[in-house]
Amino acid sequence: MSTRSPAVNRIVGTGIAVRGNDIDTDRIIPARYMKVVTFDGLGEYAFRDVRYDESGVMTVHPFNEPAYRDAAILIVNKNFGCGSSREHAPQALMRWGIRAIVGESFAEIFAGNCNALGIPAVSADEEAVESLMRGVELDPSARIEVDLVARQVRCGEASYPLDFAETYRQSLLTGNWDSTAVLLANREAIEATASLLPYVRGFSA
Amino acid sequence: MSENLFNRVWDLHTVTTLPTGQDQLFIGLHLIHEVTSPQAFQMIEERGLEVLYPQRTIATVDHIVPTDNQERPFADPLAEHMMQALEQNTKRHGIEFFDLTTEHQGIVHVVGPELGATQPGMTIACGDSHTSTHGAFGAIAFGIGTSQIRDVLATQCLAMARPRVRRIQVNGTLAPGVSAKDIILRIIADLGVKGGIGYAYEYGGGAIDALSMEGRMTVCNMSIEGGARVGYVNPDDTTFEYLRGRRYAPRGEAFDRAVGWWRSLASGPDAEYDDVYELDASSLEPMVTWGINPGQAISVSERMPRVESLPPDAREVAASAYRHMGFDDGSPIAGTKISVAFIGSCTNARISDLREAARIAEGKSVSPGVRAFVVPGSKQVALQAQQEGLPDVFERAGFQWRAAGCSMCLAMNADKLEGREICASSSNRNFIGRQGSPTGRTLLMSPAMVAAAAIAGEVTDVRRLAATTVS
Incomplete structure (x- = not known):
């Protein structure tokens, strides 16, 4: 078994903007679509309840617009992905086609779940996010580049600095975002650490 | 100054410390349930891996269980399928499973x-x-995604960056009728739903010390709603007395050593923190979200x-809240008129919660x-409640008494809001949509x-x- 997942250095694609602060994971994927034992097919349920009204009629939502169907970079505002730890949320976005997320800020568990899938969830300041959003709203075919090496996001002539936890950045650049093999390689050290914990030793004298 | x-x-x-700069953290206790674990088992099996410490994982079933008719197969075939997957996975990997046939099934954060x-x-x-609920015992407890469940199953470890620690000092004494839930709702209202991002919250002070373990669990439970992945209370005599004699607690001299x-x-009185926030509990009133x-x-x-x-960046969410709520x-x-009342969930469905609710409901009608x-x-909470006659109190008042599970907290079973119903x-x-109706x-x-x-x-x-009850 290989210890490396593919390196993620830069993601280039068209963008899609979902506006609003505090968009929770129940909104990204409603719980009733989690009654499954695999993640297959979750893509079509991304943002399901905001994409359709009560009678099942499609609403105006970027995820419903054919012009954004091939978008790879999702642009969001503050505290995106708050709430439940469900990995179903980034899985649904990934299976819809999202490969990177640029936002003002992210909920912690959501950001970790994205990273574990090799999806960078990177932060940019309010102004940068607003101009990226406007850019993709005016021109759905505008190309966006998330460059983890240079810590920049680019759209046309514009370039904005990215704020991204260095640990996540390193894990993506070095292809270690799928951490199982990395952790298991330290098996002896795992056993050594465990053997020193009083509760693992049954609080023996 | 000392370490917290x-x-x-x-x-x-x-x-x-891993090359990424993350720490490789050993996980002492891993809890699993039917919703987020099946894909993790599939992943380790696809990679030919075993569960490294099966005795350090405990399973129960909570999210999808019906709370009325629990006969198998469940009426909902999707729920039945998830149940069977957990049965097979725990059996295959030698993990203890507190299922519906045992007396310890229930919401995972109540059962642990x-x-x-x-x-x-x-x-x-x-x-x-x-x-984060489990932090009430002075543990570091946090939610993870399915890929991380895979990591814990296969390695008993996680790759994590260390968060900062914020002390939340809750001074004073709660007034009668004000509870742990009101403390945590006040903290989240004050610090914001993203105020805790990057932090572990340490709750302390007179009002926290005075809480029962159940109250402390309520406070720690909702840490994540304030953005903090971890919330905890330092262990004290209240903690130790709660644990004494429980199934997995050490016994005899081992308990004393523990x-x-x-x-x-x-944390000592001179412990160091990255930030401190203070709150006066005596001024708190019962809280309600709008x-x-x-x-x-x-x-x-x-x-x-x-x-x-x-504040400017709260206005857009507030405006959409008013649009959704119709307030x-x-x-x-x-x-505000309500059409549904739900007493349950990992936040507030422990025995003391049911006792307080029953005290209000006694002799009244819905x-x-x-x-x-x-x-x-949990089933244990239900059994205790039965011994105290609480189901009768509730049923006489017109409440339905159900079996243990997550139920209408997130509506993955048949318990749901309908249409635009308002639920206390x-x-x-x-x-939006949390309790099963997109417009609820x-x-x-x-x-x-x-x-x-x-x-x-x-x-x-x-x-x-x-007050009217007393007079």
């Missing part, structure tokens, strides 16, 4: 502590954001905030037109406040209802 509990426990569990599996000084992970170790981990996130909460006597009075800003929250449910957090709920999230509306409050709302048919100050 969080950093002590983190250091003891650090296996090594009840079994004494949750102990001070442990690292605890579960594929559920409310894992208490010595647990005590040694607690919006679409748990930070949008006010005292029951207050009016809902004017959008323009809020006018500036109106009082008291008097308002006509209100559907009211009590869903105990003792759960933890008022997100949730008002979060303490279990006693839910009972009061069920009886009044509207949001009401439980202290006034309690």
Whole structure:
């Protein structure tokens, strides 16, 4: 078994903007679509309840617009992905086609779940996010580049600095975002650490 | 200055520092349930891996279980399928499973502590954001995603960056009728739903010390609603007495040695923190949410905030909250009519929660037109409640008494809101669609406040209802 997942250095694609602060994971994927034992097919349920009204009629939502169907970079505002730890949320976005997320800020568990899938969830300041959003709203075919090496996001002539936890950045650049093999390689050290914990030793004298 | 509990426990569990800069953290207790684990088992099997420490994982079933007819196969074939997957996975990998045939099935965050599996000084992970609940015992406990469940199953470890620690000092004494739920709703309203990002919250001070373990669990449970992945309380005599004699707790001299170790981990009076926030508990009133996130909460006597009075970056969410809720800003929250009352969830379905609600419901009747449910957090809670005659009290008042599970907190079973119903709920999230109807509306409050709302048919100050009972 290989210890490396593919390196993620830069993601280039068209963008899609979902506006609003505090968009929770129940909104990204409603719980009733989690009654499954695999993640297959979750893509079509991304943002399901905001994409359709009560009678099942499609609403105006970027995820419903054919012009954004091939978008790879999702642009969001503050505290995106708050709430439940469900990995179903980034899985649904990934299976819809999202490969990177640029936002003002992210909920912690959501950001970790994205990273574990090799999806960078990177932060940019309010102004940068607003101009990226406007850019993709005016021109759905505008190309966006998330460059983890240079810590920049680019759209046309514009370039904005990215704020991204260095640990996540390193894990993506070095292809270690799928951490199982990395952790298991330290098996002896795992056993050594465990053997020193009083509760693992049954609080023996 | 000395180290706080969080950093002590983190250091003891650090296996090594990874090349990414993350710490490899050993996980002392792993809890699993049917919703977030099946894909993780599939992943380890695809890679030909085993569960490294099967004895350090405990399973139960909670999210999808019906709370009325629990006969197998379940009426919902999707729920039955998930149940079977967990049965097969736990059997194949030698993991203990507290299923519906045992007396310890229930919501995973109620069951872990009840079994004494949750102990001070442990690292605890579960594929559920409310894992922070277990921090009430002085453990570092946090929610993880399914890929991380895979990591814990295969390696008993996680790759994590160490968060900062914020002390939340809750001074003073709670007034009668004000509870742990009101403390945490106030903290989230004050610090915001993203105020805790990057932090572990240490709760302490007179008001926290005075809480029972159940109250402390309620506070820690909702840490994640304030953005903090971890929330904890330092272990003390209340903690140790709760654990004594429980199934997985050490016994005899081993228990005494355990208490010595647990005590040694607690943050001292000179412990260092990255930040401190203080709150006076004596001024708190019962809290109610008016919006679409748990930070949008006010005292029951207050009016809902004017959008323009809020900080600029809170206005857009407040405006969409008012649109969804159909409320006018500036109106009082008291008097809001409800159609459903739900007492349950990992936040507030423990025995003390049910006792408080029953005290309010006793001798009263649920308002006509209100559907009211009590869903105990576990089979043990249900058994204890039966011994105390609580189901009778609730049923005589017109509440439905159900079997243990997550139920209408997130509506993965048949218990759901319909249409635009408004629900007074003792759960933890008022997100749009959370309780099963995309247009449904949730008002979060303490279990006693839910009972009061069920009886009044509207949001009401439980202290006034309690006062009329006395006179």
